[in-house]
Amino acid sequence: MIKKSIIVAVIALIVVGFSGFMAQEKMTVKGSDTMVILSQRWAETYMNSHPEVSIQVTGGGSGTGISALINGTTDICNSSRPMKKSEIKTLKERFGSLGVEIPCAKDGITIYVNENNSVSNITMEQLKKVFTGKITNWKDLGGKDEKIIVYSRENNSGTYVYFKDNVLKGQDYSPSCQNLPGTAAVVNAVSKDGNGIGYGGHGYSKGVKMCKVNGIEPNEANIGSGKYPISRDLYMYVRNRPTGAIKKFIDWVLSPEGQKVVTKVGYFPL
Amino acid sequence: MKYKLIIMSLIIAFFAMNNPVWSQESDESTKLEELKGQVEGINENVTTLLTDVTNLKKMKISGYMQVQYEQTQSAKGLFANPYDAKDLVKGRVRIRRSRLKFAYDAGLTQVVIQGDFSNEKFELKDAYIKITDPWTKYFALQTGVFNRPNYEVEYSSSQRESMERSTVIKNLYPSERDLGAMLIVNPDDMFQLQVAAFNNTMLGDLKQFSPNFNAEKFYYMARLTKQLSFQDAGLGIDFGVSARIGNVVTNTNKVYTSDMATKPKADSTTYAKGDLLPRTWYGAEAQIYWDFLGGMKLTAEYMMGSNVDELSAATPTGAIRMRDFSGYYVMLVKNVTKDFQVAVKYDSYNPNTKIDAAAVDNTKDLAFSTIGIGLHNYTFDNVRISLWYDMNKTTTLAGLLDKDPLDNLLTFRVQYKF
Numbered sequence: 001m002i003k004k005s006i007i008v009a010v011i012a013l014i015v016v017g018f019s020g021f022m023a024q025e026k027m028t029v030k031g032s033d034t035m036v037i038l039s040q041r042w043a044e045t046y047m048n049s050h051p052e053v054s055i056q057v058t059g060g061g062s063g064t065g066i067s068a069l070i071n072g073t074t075d076i077c078n079s080s081r082p083m084k085k086s087e088i089k090t091l092k093e094r095f096g097s098l099g100v101e102i103p104c105a106k107d108g109i110t111i112y113v114n115e116n117n118s119v120s121n122i123t124m125e126q127l128k129k130v131f132t133g134k135i136t137n138w139k140d141l142g143g144k145d146e147k148i149i150v151y152s153r154e155n156n157s158g159t160y161v162y163f164k165d166n167v168l169k170g171q172d173y174s175p176s177c178q179n180l181p182g183t184a185a186v187v188n189a190v191s192k193d194g195n196g197i198g199y200g201g202h203g204y205s206k207g208v209k210m211c212k213v214n215g216i217e218p219n220e221a222n223i224g225s226g227k228y229p230i231s232r233d234l235y236m237y238v239r240n241r242p243t244g245a246i247k248k249f250i251d252w253v254l255s256p257e258g259q260k261v262v263t264k265v266g267y268f269p270l
Numbered sequence: 271m272k273y274k275l276i277i278m279s280l281i282i283a284f285f286a287m288n289n290p291v292w293s294q295e296s297d298e299s300t301k302l303e304e305l306k307g308q309v310e311g312i313n314e315n316v317t318t319l320l321t322d323v324t325n326l327k328k329m330k331i332s333g334y335m336q337v338q339y340e341q342t343q344s345a346k347g348l349f350a351n352p353y354d355a356k357d358l359v360k361g362r363v364r365i366r367r368s369r370l371k372f373a374y375d376a377g378l379t380q381v382v383i384q385g386d387f388s389n390e391k392f393e394l395k396d397a398y399i400k401i402t403d404p405w406t407k408y409f410a411l412q413t414g415v416f417n418r419p420n421y422e423v424e425y426s427s428s429q430r431e432s433m434e435r436s437t438v439i440k441n442l443y444p445s446e447r448d449l450g451a452m453l454i455v456n457p458d459d460m461f462q463l464q465v466a467a468f469n470n471t472m473l474g475d476l477k478q479f480s481p482n483f484n485a486e487k488f489y490y491m492a493r494l495t496k497q498l499s500f501q502d503a504g505l506g507i508d509f510g511v512s513a514r515i516g517n518v519v520t521n522t523n524k525v526y527t528s529d530m531a532t533k534p535k536a537d538s539t540t541y542a543k544g545d546l547l548p549r550t551w552y553g554a555e556a557q558i559y560w561d562f563l564g565g566m567k568l569t570a571e572y573m574m575g576s577n578v579d580e581l582s583a584a585t586p587t588g589a590i591r592m593r594d595f596s597g598y599y600v601m602l603v604k605n606v607t608k609d610f611q612v613a614v615k616y617d618s619y620n621p622n623t624k625i626d627a628a629a630v631d632n633t634k635d636l637a638f639s640t641i642g643i644g645l646h647n648y649t650f651d652n653v654r655i656s657l658w659y660d661m662n663k664t665t666t667l668a669g670l671l672d673k674d675p676l677d678n679l680l681t682f683r684v685q686y687k688f
Contacts, residue, residue, distance in 0.1 A: 072608050072648055085459050088499075093429055095605055097565035098499055098506045155327070170407075172377070179320055239608075240561050241504060 027245060029057045031065020031078035032158050033182045034201035035234055038105065038265045039078050042253055045261055053245060059182070062158025069237055070094060075246055077237040080107065080158035080201070081165075095239050102236040104253050106268040108223035109163060109230040111211040112190045112198045119143040121212040124229055127167050130197060133174025138195065151186045151198035152177040159183065162232055163199055203266030223268050234267065333370040334428040338683035339363050343676035365389065366683065367427055371396070378402045382416075395447060408458070413451040418443055419464040419493035420512060421555045421571055422599070431603050432642050433658045433681045436617040438573055438597025442514075442551065450488070464493045470516060486546065489516025495555075504561030512553040517546035518578045524589035528624030547592050551575025564605040572598040577621070579634075591634065593622045611646040630667055637665045656683040 029039055036059035043055040060068075065077035070091050083091075083099060091099050111127065113119055119141050122130075129135040130148060139145045152173055153160040160179075164170065173179075180186050183200035190196040191207040202210075202218055210218055213229050222228040242250050252258050259269035341361040371384040384396035398414030417424045422439045423446045434440070450468030467488040495510030525541040541547075553573040560566050574596040599617035606612055622635040630636060644658035660679045666672060 071651065073651060092506055092559040092567070093425075095565040096559050096567035096603060097561040097605075098501060098504065098559060100504075100561070101501070155324075175321070179324060240565055 027053065027055045027076070027249065028074045029055060029076045029078060029236075030060060030068045030074035031237075032062045032080040032234070033059040033153075034080040034107065034157075034159050034203075035078040035105075037203060038234075038262065038267055041261045041265055042258060045257075046249060046252055050248075053249070055249065061154065061156035062161070063156035066237065069099070069239060072239075075238065076250075079235045079237055080232065081162045082235065083237060091239065097240050100238050100241055102238070102250060102254070103233040103270060104236050104250075105234040105259075105262045106223055106270060107232055107234050108202050108218040108228045108268075109159060109167075109199050109232065110202045110205050110218045111213060112187060112196075112200065112205060112208040113211055114190055114194045114196055115207070115209050116194055117143060117209060119211065120209065121215055123214055124167060127213070128169065128171070131163070131168055131173055131177065132171050133176060136176075146195045149193050149196045150174060150177045151189045151193075151196055152179050153183070153186065153200070154179045154181055159200060163230075166232075167230060201267070205266070220263075220268050328375050330373045330375060331371070332373070332688060333368075334685055334687035335368045336366040336427075336683055336685045337363070338366050338433075338681050341680040343678050366433075369395065369428075378404050378407075406457070408456060410454040410456070411451065412454060415447050415449050416452070417446050418448055418468070418514075419452065419466055419491050420553070421510070421557070421569070428654075428685060428687050431611070431613040431644065431646065432601060432615045433644070433656070433660070433683065436571070436597070436599035436615075437619040437638050437640060438595075438599070438617065439571075441595075441597070441619060441621070442573065442577070459497070461494060461496045464491075466491045470518075486517045486519055489514065489549065491515075506559035508557040508559075510555050512555070513551070514575070515550045516548075518549050518590075520545050520547050520590055522590055526589050526591040528592070528594050528622050547578045547590070548576045549578045551577065551595075564607065566602070566604040568600070568602050570598065570600045572596070574623070593635070594624050595619070595621050596623050609647055609649045611648070613642075613644050613646070615642040616640070617642075627665055627667070630665075630670065633671060636667065636671060639663050652687055654683075654685045654687070656681070656685070658683070 029043065036057065039057045043057050047053055047055060062077075062079040062081055065074065065079055066083055066087050068074035069077040070087065072094075082101065088098055091097065111122060117138070119138060122141060126135060126141055130141070131150060131152065133150075135141065136148055137145060138148055141148075152163075155161070164173065178189070180189060180198075183204045186198035186200050187204050187206065187208055190198045198208075202223070212218075216222050216228050218228050218230075223231045236250060236253070238246060238250070254270070262269045339361065340363075344360065365388060368387040369384060370387065371382065373380060373382045378401065380400040382396050382398055382400070383394075386393045386395050394415065396414075396416055398412055398416040400410055400412045402410040420439065420443060422430070422435050423443050427435075435443075435446075448468040450466055452464055452466035455463040455465075467490050470486050470489050491512070491514050493510060493512040495508060498507045498509075500506070520541060521543060523538045523541050523543055523545075525537050525545075525547065527537055551573055552575055553571060555571040556569070558568045560568075575594070577593055577595050579591040579593075597617070597619040599615060601613060601615035603611060603613040616639070618637070618639040620637040622630070625635060627637065640663070641661045642658060644656060646657075647655040649655075658681045660681075662675075662677045662679070664671060664674055664677075666674055
């Protein structure tokens with residue numbers, strides 16, 4: 001009876017799992033909203049020269065992408081922050097692997113203000129005070145006597161986490177922060193709000209003014225050299241050391257051709 | 271002159287009101303103001319909603335359910351009988367676990383409540399508060415009912431590759447949890463130290479009926495772990511040591527002790543009612559993760575010490591058993607493609623290490639081992655389908671246990687986790 005049960009159960013498992021083998025043909029990339037445009041451009045350009053490959057790119061935030069990597073629902077995760085220890089722990093418990101981190105571009109978290117705003121430089125200390133709610137009026141930053149409207153990202157965003165860790169030094173965001181679901185939404189809000197301030201990837205900064213931070217402009221030279229104080233790497237994560245189609249795609253992303261796309265989108269090559 | 275001015279004003283007003291261009295501009299301006307007001311109103315509502323959503327996101331609901339078919343070699347092979355203690359079937363469908371967990375995570379403070387729902391009852395599993403120090407974030411205090419600090423105890427059943435915990439763990443940590451407080455020290459992930467004190471009323475432990483609980487209010491546990499990562503080699507090594515230190519106050523002077531030279535004996539001269547019997551053990555653990563052909567892990571744990579069996583309230587004049595024991599397990603888990611995982615586990619438990627196997631005179635001192643092999647499938651989101659076979663082996667001894675019991679167990683489990 002036990003032998004029969006084992007045979008039946010093994011057959012059932014193999015039948016159920018067969019669809020899993022078939023599904024491996026598709027390459028999925030999920031994660032950081034900061035990187036979603038960059039990743040889409042990479043995928044489009046790569047698929048043009050490799051028509052046999054199908055790459056599906058979606059955003060959702062770095063946290064969402066990392067969860068998908070751990071759950072096995074994406075092949076590649078885009079993240080604008082390094083994986084947390086707790087996330088690595090969960091990944092290794094499920095897959096017996098520490099995950100592979102691949103820096104693939106550089107970005108400077110850019111401080112956006114409205115184009116009509118007279119403030120064009122802000123210090124790291126002032127930024128911390130603005131986003132934690134200790135400075136609430138533009139006049140304290142050398143601007144007009146108006147209330148500062150602070151726009152932030154949601155907590156599944158890698159940029160949100162990076163900004164909290166590196167600018168707010170771990171302190172909580174002000175409760176009056178308006179948390180928006182993507183960098184594009186932050187840029188859009190600041191472009192329409194004369195008293196708005198927000199942050200996000202350099203590649204999104206259209207229709208808003210980019211503030212200097214500590215007097216340093218967020219340009220290629222300063223971000224590439226790390227002189228700009230809120231410079232960071234953008235990452236791709238895979239569960240195991242990449243092989244096959246995934247390896248070929250990642251190798252291409254890191255090649256001069258792939259890095260050209262980085263510049264075109266508004267980020268900075270490695 | 272005055273009349274002329276009034277007439278002129280009226281004429282201008284009349285034309286102004288009837289001039290289509292002026293009127294249109296005025297209408298558009300009014301509509302624009304109205305729309306602006308509406309947008310501002312929506313903005314305010316959205317801001318309020320976003321604040322509410324942010325607060326709601328702090329509340330997390332998760333859980334899992336395990337439904338399984340079990341098939342054994344004989345009716346007595348099914349250890350637990352959740353539905354009918356006189357169940358004599360060799361195979362059955364069973365809800366093994368049905369957990370629902372509520373957690374409110376406000377960053378530095380958390381509260382967790384977890385229950386298990388079965389056909390018969392609701393059982394509270396976790397109920398604790400955790401507070402992290404806001405300055406260094408190196409220290410956290412956890413208090414309530416929670417898992418005791420041990421690798422396999424703390425490793426969730428929804429994640430564990432073997433269907434059940436190892437025999438040694440099941441014997442040392444029945445129900446896994448207990449009521450107490452724990453300090454967690456984790457300075458920048460250099461190491462993690464857990465130090466805990468639990469009530470010695472044995473709420474979540476073995477039931478003890480002590481004549482004097484106040485003599486031994488608590489038992490203590492500690493676990494120190496360290497993680498090493500060698501990213502270039504795709505290798506991670508976690509290791510640690512742990513200890514459980516405590517005593518049981520005996521309610522009888524008849525204490526069966528381990529003895530290497532002779533058979534276990536009831537020593538009624540050495541012990542008296544109210545004496546402290548050590549229930550203390552030490553352990554070592556290691557987990558190795560290697561990114562080899564899709565990833566694999568090897569986990570192992572060894573424990574040894576002195577254990578005291580459950581006292582009986584009904585027969586306080588009966589004997590209590592105090593034994594030196596040892597137990598361990600080793601498990602290898604290998605991923606085969608993204609959706610499949612195979613695992614093999616060996617675990618061993620010797621309840622009395624001070625006596626030769628041939629000198630054992632009661633079934634409770636017989637050594638026990640299990641080889642488990644299994645296959646897991648993760649094709650469907652949130653679902654794990656498992657097939658596991660446990661080959662249980664009990665040491666045989668002529669006159670006491672002539673034949674290894676027919677208790678090998680096949681489990682086919684479907685788990686949904688959310």
